[in-house]
Amino acid sequence: MKRYSWFNVTSLAAGFAFLYLPILILIIYSFNENRLVTIWAGFSTKWYVELFQNELFLDAAWVTLQVAVISSTVATVLGVMAAYVLIRAGRFWGQTLFSGLIYAPLVMPEIITGLSLLLLFIGIGLDRGITTIVLAHTTFSMCFVSVVVSSRLVLFDRSLEEAALDLGCTHWQAFQLVTLPNILPAIISGWLLAFTLSLDDLVIASFSAGPGATTLPIRIWSSVRLGVSPEINALSTILIGFVTFGIILASLISKWKSLSNSTDL
Amino acid sequence: MPADDIDPWDDPTAKPLIRFDRVTKRFGEFTAINNLSLNIFETEFFALLGPSGCGKTTLMRMLAGFESPTEGHIFLSGQDLAPIPPNKRMVNMMFQSYALFPHLTIYDNIAFGLRRQKTPKAELAERVDEMLNLTRLEKFAHRKPDQISGGQRQRVALARSLAKKPKLLLLDEPLGALDKKLRQETQFELMDIQEKTGTTFVIVTHDQEEAMTVASRVAVMDEGQLVQVSTPDVIYEMPNSVYVADFIGDVNLIEGKAKKVEDGIDLNWAENQPTLHCKTNKSVSNGQICHLAIRPEKITIQSDTPETKNKVQGTILDIAYLGNISTYHVQLSSGHVIKAQTSNTRRIARRSFTWEDTVWLSWTETAGIVLDK
Secondary structure (H helix, E strand, C coil): CCCCCHHHHHHHHHHHHHHHHHHHHHHHHHCECCCCCCCCCCECCHHHHHHCCCHHHHHHHHHHHHHHHHHHHHHHHHHHHHHHHHHHCCCCCCHHHHHHHHHHHHHCCHHHHHHHHHHHHHHCCCCCCHHHHHHHHHHHHHHHHHHHHHHHHHHCCHHHHHHHHHCCCCHHHHHHHHHHHHHHHHHHHHHHHHHHHHHHCCHHHHHHCECCECCHHHHHHHHHCCCCCHHHHHHHHHHHHHHHHHHHHHHHHHHHHHHCCCCCC | CCCCCCCHHHCCCCCCCEEEEEEEEEECCEEEEEEEEEEECCCCEEEEECCCCCCHHHHHHHHHCCCCCCEEEEEECCEECCCCCHHHCCEEEECCCCCCCCCCCHHHHHHHHHHHCCCCHHHHHHHHHHHHHHCCCHHHCCCCHHHCCHHHHHHHHHHHHHCCCCCEEEEECCCCCCCHHHHHHHHHHHHHHHHHHCCEEEEEECCHHHHHHHCCEEEEEECCEEEEEECHHHHHHCCCCHHHHHHCCCCEEEEEEEEEECCEEEEECCCCCCCEEEECCCCCCCCCEEEEEECHHHCEEECCCCCCCEEEEEEEEEEEECCCEEEEEEEECCCCEEEEEEECCCCHHHCCCCCCCEEEEEECCCCCEEECC
């Protein structure tokens, strides 16, 4: 089969256009001189300058970043623990129920998750702010981490852990020295997934955010209701840059990890 | 090996390295090991042989500490193993899948166990080099497991499990993943290494040839019990049951009614056929149903009527030509098919018999063995 047949090239081009054309347009228009978003009037970076002078956006960005880092880290720890128990503990009473319960938030409508969390926070009298957003994001992103990590754990040869025990490791050492290095790529991608989910969540954040803490998606959404400004385009471009950088970094890390020979502890 | 002539398993005063004392292991309703007692002695190369599901792997995993007996006790050098976790036992295991750590180099894989017991640096390096040397892996020390061949991986697994100088090395189907030629070479290598290191080896296998080749003693298992425990030659020449005779090598089993005679029994095995005589000192009652087991290589095939007492006539149904030997399947008028083996000392073109030929089969009165179970 020819590698560069017209069919292959067309389907590739169509697919990528479908995925990335809207984003590309957004990036191009963020450098637009004109205040009207859809009319090109020459190259300019003035919207970026304005963005960095806008306190509201900067505050929201800082809140979003804090929430994303904390919630994805907590979600990764919880998700790895859940995956490990569900895959490794063998059959136990209620196992099917537990795994079902962990994966249910994947298909739960976000609006329901958001509403139920709101009711809980009001019920226990927790003031809405960064803490509540972090809790809410941890709740819904840990199941994604757990799915990613357990799919790796299923493939992981259990006799490797037994070999570690056999050679003198305690259970914790076996996990630390053998299991962890081997499922690390899955954990990193789980963390990145949780981070990204937290970064772009609007629905759940709107339920759990309070007057003191607004995340970037909420800020963008509320300002877009007053009309799309080129500032938003600039902000989105920066966000895209952030995510792209993160993904490239993650893939470089896992590549370097697998190539390096110095894994001695 | 002890200097005296007597083997440790025949010496009632010898202290076993491992003692299974009435061990039973159940998984829920299923009984994997059923009231089993067994002694294994120092520097033995002991083979656990049986079909899959016979409990041999469970027995090994109990020694390693990954399973614990439901009833009974296992002793290593007189010490009850039950309270000792796997990481504290002087027992190491070579896994069927090798279980090499993919993120570590060959060197670090072998050093893994030594590092856990905080071996001083110089001593560690010396020991790892010794292991690399023993398994001829010096050149591959800094490769990762996925950068070497299957045979080399097998040797890494062996080196890693020997590095801590265990009292007992367990080998779970160690050669299962290798092709036949490499497997045979490796069998001799294993025996070599076992002799050099003086470690007690317990090997689990379903391959009877492998067990016969490497082991000092073989335990044939079935359904969680030991059927026979003995040296390879006794297992082959004097199986204690139809199960063992049939499991090890090729065998002809002729069922019939026994009749006691002076130095053995006469077997009445088919109507209108002369009885078969077999020397035995087994006490068999008159009229008891038993089996006569004869190995195919102990049967002579010829066209003239033989002089011996045990002879049957039939026609050749099939010939399996294996190069060095040929196995003839001969159908008797009673419907029995008997296998007879001959060495091909002559070229195949000069073979005396062919399909449909009428031939005589004969064997001596000591060739067969009477089995009553």
